[in-house]
Amino acid sequence: MKRWPAIVLLGIAALLLCACARHAGESSTTVRTLDRADAVRSNWDAATPPESGWTPVALPDTWTRRWAAHDGVVWYRLQWFQADDAVPVGLLLDYVCLADAVYLNGSLIHRDPQLVEPLTRSWIKPQFFLLDRPLLRRGQNELLVRVSGLAAYQPGFGRVRVGDPAEVRARYETHVRWQYDSELFSGASGIVLGGIFGMFWLFRRKDAVYGWYALSAWLFAAYGSNYVTRSPWPFASTDGWQAFVAVLYVAAAFSFAVFLLRYCEKRWPWTERVLGLLCAVFFVYALLWPASAGPHRAVMILMGGGLYYVAIVAFIVRAVRVRRMDQRILAACLLIPLLTSSHDFLVFFGIANDSAYLLALTSPLTMIGLGSVLAHRFYVAMRRVEHFNVELHQEVEQATRRLSETLAREHQLAIANTRASERLNLVRDVHDGFGGSLLGTIVALENSPATSETTAIVGRLKELRDDLRLIIDTTAQERDTDLAGLLASLRHRWSHRFEVAGVESRWQLAGAERLHLGAARSLDLLRFLQEALTNVLKHAQASNVSVVVRRDCDDLIVEVIDDGVGFDSRVSGEGLGLASLQARADRLAARFDLRACPGEGTAISLTASVFATTGATEDRSLLVDRTTGA
Amino acid sequence: MDAATGLGLTLVVDDDASMRRRLVNLVEAIGGSGTTCVAGSVADAQGKAQTTPSLRTALVDLGLPDGHGIELIAWLGDFHPHVTCVVISAWGDERSVLGALRAGAVGYLLKERDDDELRLALLSMARGGAPIDPFVARGILALLPKLNDTPVSKTTPTSGSEHGGISRRETEILGLVAQGHSNRDIAGMTGLSRLTIESYTKSIYRKLAVGSRTAAVFEARARGILD
Numbered sequence: 001m002k003r004w005p006a007i008v009l010l011g012i013a014a015l016l017l018c019a020c021a022r023h024a025g026e027s028s029t030t031v032r033t034l035d036r037a038d039a040v041r042s043n044w045d046a047a048t049p050p051e052s053g054w055t056p057v058a059l060p061d062t063w064t065r066r067w068a069a070h071d072g073v074v075w076y077r078l079q080w081f082q083a084d085d086a087v088p089v090g091l092l093l094d095y096v097c098l099a100d101a102v103y104l105n106g107s108l109i110h111r112d113p114q115l116v117e118p119l120t121r122s123w124i125k126p127q128f129f130l131l132d133r134p135l136l137r138r139g140q141n142e143l144l145v146r147v148s149g150l151a152a153y154q155p156g157f158g159r160v161r162v163g164d165p166a167e168v169r170a171r172y173e174t175h176v177r178w179q180y181d182s183e184l185f186s187g188a189s190g191i192v193l194g195g196i197f198g199m200f201w202l203f204r205r206k207d208a209v210y211g212w213y214a215l216s217a218w219l220f221a222a223y224g225s226n227y228v229t230r231s232p233w234p235f236a237s238t239d240g241w242q243a244f245v246a247v248l249y250v251a252a253a254f255s256f257a258v259f260l261l262r263y264c265e266k267r268w269p270w271t272e273r274v275l276g277l278l279c280a281v282f283f284v285y286a287l288l289w290p291a292s293a294g295p296h297r298a299v300m301i302l303m304g305g306g307l308y309y310v311a312i313v314a315f316i317v318r319a320v321r322v323r324r325m326d327q328r329i330l331a332a333c334l335l336i337p338l339l340t341s342s343h344d345f346l347v348f349f350g351i352a353n354d355s356a357y358l359l360a361l362t363s364p365l366t367m368i369g370l371g372s373v374l375a376h377r378f379y380v381a382m383r384r385v386e387h388f389n390v391e392l393h394q395e396v397e398q399a400t401r402r403l404s405e406t407l408a409r410e411h412q413l414a415i416a417n418t419r420a421s422e423r424l425n426l427v428r429d430v431h432d433g434f435g436g437s438l439l440g441t442i443v444a445l446e447n448s449p450a451t452s453e454t455t456a457i458v459g460r461l462k463e464l465r466d467d468l469r470l471i472i473d474t475t476a477q478e479r480d481t482d483l484a485g486l487l488a489s490l491r492h493r494w495s496h497r498f499e500v501a502g503v504e505s506r507w508q509l510a511g512a513e514r515l516h517l518g519a520a521r522s523l524d525l526l527r528f529l530q531e532a533l534t535n536v537l538k539h540a541q542a543s544n545v546s547v548v549v550r551r552d553c554d555d556l557i558v559e560v561i562d563d564g565v566g567f568d569s570r571v572s573g574e575g576l577g578l579a580s581l582q583a584r585a586d587r588l589a590a591r592f593d594l595r596a597c598p599g600e601g602t603a604i605s606l607t608a609s610v611f612a613t614t615g616a617t618e619d620r621s622l623l624v625d626r627t628t629g630a
Numbered sequence: 631m632d633a634a635t636g637l638g639l640t641l642v643v644d645d646d647a648s649m650r651r652r653l654v655n656l657v658e659a660i661g662g663s664g665t666t667c668v669a670g671s672v673a674d675a676q677g678k679a680q681t682t683p684s685l686r687t688a689l690v691d692l693g694l695p696d697g698h699g700i701e702l703i704a705w706l707g708d709f710h711p712h713v714t715c716v717v718i719s720a721w722g723d724e725r726s727v728l729g730a731l732r733a734g735a736v737g738y739l740l741k742e743r744d745d746d747e748l749r750l751a752l753l754s755m756a757r758g759g760a761p762i763d764p765f766v767a768r769g770i771l772a773l774l775p776k777l778n779d780t781p782v783s784k785t786t787p788t789s790g791s792e793h794g795g796i797s798r799r800e801t802e803i804l805g806l807v808a809q810g811h812s813n814r815d816i817a818g819m820t821g822l823s824r825l826t827i828e829s830y831t832k833s834i835y836r837k838l839a840v841g842s843r844t845a846a847v848f849e850a851r852a853r854g855i856l857d
Contacts, residue, residue, distance in 0.1 A: 435742070436720065439741055439742055440646070440648060440649075443648050443649060443652050444648055446652075446745065447648065447651065447652070462744070465742060469742065484809070485764075485768070487810060488764040488808060488809050488810030489763070489764050489765060489810065490810070491764075491810030491811075491812075492763055492764050492807075492810045492811075492812060495810075495811075495812035495814070495815070496747055496750065496812065497744075497747070499750075499812065499814065500744075500746045500747060500750060505812075507810070507811075507815075509809075509810070
């Protein structure tokens with residue numbers, strides 16, 4: 001960003017240098033400036049000047065000051081004294097508007113292609129002639145210039161210089177460079193820059209700012225052809241050409257104003273629409289009624305100029321207020337045409353006495369400034385895109401990671417579901433076949449004459465049935481059944497059994513809600529409890545039993561206390577299922593306590609962690625291995 | 631069945647002879663000999679129902695050779711509404727129990743239970759009550775929001791009722807059963823007699839069947855329980 005002011009300053013310095021150079025060779029002794037002439041008007045087709053009616057005029061002359069509405073021909077007659085005819089002389093006509101024929105001492109030395117409409121536009125360039133004998137005479141020489149012009153377009157004749165051919169030619173070339181070449185260069189650079197940004201816009205329609213810039217650059221370049229085109233082609237008249245060029249100027253101003261608006265990221269739909277419509281109306285007017293539009297082009301030029309001024313001044317004010325670097329640089333770039341164009345306006349309307357327009361000199365500079373600002377804008381956008389790309393890349397990576405995690409999790413879940421449903425199928429097969437036969441056998445045995453043997457077998461079969469019940473409960477339940485839900489069935493079943501057996505049972509369940517131990521550990525816990533209860537029913541001869549399942553922080557505590565006959569825990573233990581209780585406790589990695597005394601009942605308790613300990617996973621086979629190994 | 635006079639004449643519908651004999655023994659132990667008749671299929675049962683106007687109770691197995699017990703229960707509900715239907719459920723067939731209750735059964739017997747327990751259940755029924763287990767209570771509680779949506783419940787706004795005509799008290803009892811409390815516990819906790827609790831259960835079953843009988847059969851068919 002720091003380079004910008006330097007570039008602008010360099011440009012201005014170069015401009016000043018050029019301006020100085022331009023004014024350098026003004027005074028000279030070997031070149032005479034002829035600024036006095038006689039003028040007379042005639043009609044379009046006069047081949048020779050009228051005899052009478054000659055008026056002395058000062059050059060440069062604009063004949064509308066004298067003959068306000070004269071469209072046609074004015075003859076200018078100049079004379080100078082040539083002391084020596086041995087060397088050729090250079091002749092320079094600064095400015096002829098519009099078309100001319102030049103006679104030296106009665107002989108034709110130059111004639112424009114079109115001396116009647118459509119008139120050749122000779123004013124765009126000065127004219128240089130090398131004069132030599134025999135046309136050039138020693139002594140008095142007469143130069144006759146026949147100028148065809150139109151009152152509406154500042155018809156007239158500039159100064160004439162005579163002298164050393166080399167110096168006059170040099171002067172001519174300087175004129176051409178500053179007046180004609182600079183316009184050509186300005187137009188060309190406008191077209192190129194407009195083309196570049198037009199391409200930007202073409203590939204990226206969203207950035208209308210580039211499109212409007214390109215349009216304004218092209219329109220302005222088209223308008224600039226006014227200063228470099230010799231023929232009004234394709235128009236049939238000077239009116240047609242001038243009207244059209246004026247409209248191009250208005251259109252360029254309009255698109256430039258819109259460009260500035262877009263640059264500020266603003267949109268004024270109504271103003272833009274009205275101005276656009278005005279441009280369209282002007283186009284139609286210029287194309288359909290050139291004879292009226294041409295002479296009134298000043299209105300359009302004023303309007304276009306006004307639009308340029310208003311837009312640029314408003315933008316500069318805004319840039320000063322907004323404090324954005326890029327806008328300020330753009331404002332600085334716009335200050336140059338603002339100043340130079342005021343000079344040009346004075347020239348255009350004949351107020352300032354100069355034949356060269358400065359805007360063309362500075363406009364390449366302005367355009368390069370504008371182009372740089374736009375390019376910088378593009379660069380900023382690109383940088384943002386690159387940043388965005390980096391962020392996007394990161395986000396995509398993150399999303400991919402998350403997705404693969406989710407997929408892995410879902411895969412795990414699917415495996416777990418499949419496993420569960422397989423287990424469910426297995427259990428269903430077991431209870432459909434095996435369970436049914438088991439029940440049938442129990443019924444058959446109960447219906448047969450009771451012996452001690454069958455009673456024992458029936459008891460054993462019923463234990464198997466109860467165990468099968470537990471397996472079904474823990475496996476076939478919905479996956480999200482908590483321990484409380486599993487205990488509810490057991491509790492209900494055993495409450496009834498104790499009731500039938502005349503044992504008072506008291507249950508206390510706390511903290512088992514929303515507790516999930518997993519199918520395997522739940523089954524072990526329920527088996528432990530069921531076996532303890534079976535023991536009470538079979539051996540204790542108790543009248544009261546208390547069952548407690550409670551959660552204490554990370555521990556799950558199960559207690560079964562009865563007031564039955566008890567036993568001596570030091571002596572017997574075999575045959576009471578205590579070994580099996582101990583085995584179940586081991587599988588749960590739980591602490592198993594037994595308190596028993598003959599005649600004082602039995603109390604057993606189990607303290608297990610609610611979390612599966614290391615190695616104690618859902619995988620039942622692992623658990624079985626652990627137990628058998630232990 | 632008369633609340634005071636036990637099960638009355640009872641039809642035992644089961645295709646398994648030993649199970650049939652077991653149930654006949656249990657029923658006759660309560661009501662006396664000659665209070666049972668048996669059937670081995672849906673058609674057989676329908677015939678017995680037509681020819682035995684004094685029939686009061688039907689114990690219906692679900693897996694019958696020529697049809698499903700739920701259809702028989704629904705049929706009995708339509709043509710012999712005075713017959714009390716009790717479903718006999720095999721292993722792990724809880725879903726069917728709920729379906730049968732919705733089809734009109736007001737009680738169930740689980741084959742896996744001991745004779746003593748079945749006798750207790752039959753006695754409870756003879757007293758006018760109905761046994762209930764936690765899984766059944768959970769199933770009904772899960773059904774309540776759905777029942778609330780049936781048009782029947784909307785057009786019969788009973789005072790104090792919340793879900794499908796099931797009262798707040800009944801919902802409370804269902805909740806306690808679902809937690810595993812026995813009827814005796816619940817009686818202690820609510821201050822009601824056991825008999826009252828059991829008749830609450832029966833009332834719940836009856837309300838469950840109202841308006842949902844056809845839906846239950848349809849649903850059972852859709853879920854592949856029937857056929």
